[in-house]
């Protein structure tokens with residue numbers, strides 16, 4: 001089954017709390033059924049708040065972080081100490097506050113750690129390949145967090161750029177990113193779509209139009225988030241402002257909209273991945 005759902009929360013605070021609680025619950029479930037869990041983080045503002053909320057969760061005690069591997073969906077190609085670096089922020093907000101071995105934290109290379117952007121992407125592809133699942137040269141992530149820009153970009157897959165169309169690669173360098181900084185590294189759709197569960201968080205009225213388009217079946221070349229789908233589930237956690245252009249009949253505040261596939265009739269669900 002592949003569920004695509006929208007969960008609407010009152011505001012950004014409620015959204016952050018809901019995603020943090022769901023993540024801890026899901027991670028516990030995953031670790032109860034398998035030895036290692038692979039989790040992908042992102043760099044969006046609401047996600048960073050979610051990382052703090054996760055760190056403060058009273059339910060964290062039961063998690064054995066030595067069995068959790070952390071990856072990133074994208075990274076800004078800046079020096080290690082640059083405040084723009086997604087991994088640096090995650091380290092500060094969550095990873096330094098939990099008992100996770102640094103060898104389980106797979107940050108993308110920083111610009112002062114490697115010769116070039118191309119090499120950085122290549123090195124991350126090699127790192128993914130060390131944890132390959134089945135025939136694929138990368139792990140099938142258990143939980144993948146994604147953010148969405150007002151232009152529909154997700155990870156660093158931007159509308160109208162070649163990276164979003166790539167079907168072969170696992171990691172790509174990004175140049176001339178429409179959103180600064182201009183040089184980035186990103187996972188591709190191929191890798192993101194092998195994730196078991198995708199959790200996308202959208203907050204604010206500047207995300208409303210793009211969420212409406214993604215749910216209406218826009219092409220992923222124009223709205224990259226429209227092309228991301230977890231193998232088990234894809235859940236959009238959104239606040240009311242971001243939900244403003246989702247057709248009203250598809251959502252109810254505090255409830256779930258769900259459809260197994262585009263075009264199917266939506267109906268309420270009592271749980272979401």
Ligand SMILES: O=C1O[C@H](COP(=O)(O)O)[C@@H](O)[C@H](O)[C@H]1O
Pocket residue numbers: 042043044045046047073074075076086146147148149150154155156179
């Ligand atoms: O640049 C980026 O933007 C997106 C979305 O960020 P937001 O602050 O508008 O939510 C983020 O998901 C991505 O990881 C990041 O590099």
